Amino acid sequence: xxxxxxxxxxxxxxxxxxxxxxxxxxxxxxxxxxxxxxxxxxxxxxxxxxxxxxxxxxxxxxxxxxxxxxxxxxxxxxxxxxxxxxxxxxxxxxxxxxx
Numbered sequence: 721x722x723x724x725x726x727x728x729x730x731x732x733x734x735x736x737x738x739x740x741x742x743x744x745x746x747x748x749x750x751x752x753x754x755x756x757x758x759x760x761x762x763x764x765x766x767x768x769x770x771x772x773x774x775x776x777x778x779x780x781x782x783x784x785x786x787x788x789x790x791x792x793x794x795x796x797x798x799x800x801x802x803x804x805x806x807x808x809x810x811x812x813x814x815x816x817x818x819x
Contacts, residue, residue, distance in 0.1 A: 734803065735776065735802055735803075736776065736778075736779065737776055737777065737778035737779070737781075737809070738778055738779055739778050739779060739780050740778055740780055740781060740811050740812040740813070741778040741781075741809055741810070741811060741812075742774055742776070742777050742778055742781055742784060742809070742810050742811070742812060742815070743774075743775045743776040743777075743802070743807045743808075743809055744772035744773060744774055744775055744790065744792070744797075744807065744808050744809075744810060745772060745773045745775055745807065745808070746770060746771075746772045746808045747770070747771040747772055747773060747789075749771050751767070767794075768793065768794060768795075769791040769792060769793060769794060769816055769817075770791065770792060770794040771789065771790070771791055772789070772790055772791075772792055772808060772810075773787065773788070773789050773790075774786055774787060774788045774789075774790060775807060777812075778812070781812050782812070783812060783815060783818060784812070784815060784818055788818050788819065789818075789819040790815050790816075790817060790818050790819065791815075791816050791817040791819075792810050792814045792815050792816060793810075793814045793816065796810050796811065796814035797809050797810035797811070797814060
């Protein structure tokens with residue numbers, strides 16, 4: 721039975737990525753150098769990989785599970801609205817590190 725407390729949970733259960741696709745939340749993180757300096761957004765663009773959290777892995781994904789934090793190739797994937805929430809969709813092959 722649906723209640724107001726599990727609205728977001730119900731929205732999440734209504735979709736399933738197919739095959740090797742992974743739905744993630746891209747994370748915009750501040751990068752701090754060893755000396756304590758925070759890098760600007762333009763400095764962050766120099767890095768090839770971005771951080772994200774796995775929202776839902778596809779039906780044939782082996783390397784990650786829901787809730788994992790990952791680094792993925794920032795040039796891969798695309799943004800898609802699912803239930804009015806923007807998510808990034810990538811392929812499993814674009815994941816380079818699982819935390």
